[in-house]
Amino acid sequence: MTTATLERLAVSTDADVVRVRQAVRTFAQQARLSLVDQTKFVTAASELARNMLVYGGGGDVEVEVVSDGRRTGVRAAFADEGPGIPDLDLALTDGWTSGGGLGLGLSGSRRLVGQFSIDTAPGAGTRVEIATWSR
């Protein structure tokens, strides 16, 4: 897998979440995702960036175009050093929220992307990685 381009963004304000959406959209276009797949990926990125801000106290986003020689894709990673998620199964349940949200951030964004992985432990922060490949 070779990496074409990469961008890192820090998220600590509402305005940063908008910047993440815009950067991720540019990369998803470069990866030649369909308009619907672009929209899904950017929406998932928006949810995850906001989660990071609200629950993780902010963090860093890394986004890149990836290629396996045959297809291109877009990959984004969201890492924070917040409290982590004690019960991951619960956090991935539709409608469950520890804050004031709708409880769709994690569970919903998982449905919007091709690949979704999450690495978290209480006190050890949270890292979510998503990817979608062109068809």
Add this chain to the structure above:
Amino acid sequence: MTESVPILKIGTTLLVSIQVDLQDDTALQLQEDLADRITRTGARGVIIDISGLEIVDSFIGRMLAAVAAISRVLDAQTVVVGMRPAVAITMVELGLSLGGVRTALDVERGLAMLEPDEESAEDVLLAAAAEREQR
């Protein structure tokens, strides 16, 4: 804090056209501004044009549902218009159904939806006359 979204008044209808990627705090401000304008102007309808939005995530979705609920309590109806097809597909997959929010394809149809549906006396008489002629 970014600039606020302008609210236009046409007769008894308030029209909001969201042209830029909304920051969370701007969306909340719009919600408050709309509630304020409805009570101050006695508006009976609110049209929110989201044709400029490339994504609607759970936060914006919740704002739209909240505006609809708030305006209902203030005796006004809200119609969300202009949603892009890719946004509609993504929202449903994310798990946002916008239940309780009326929608229309464009501003024109939205305005038609807000028009009072009672017939004028003239229309009733004309319809009756037309019916008599047919017999």
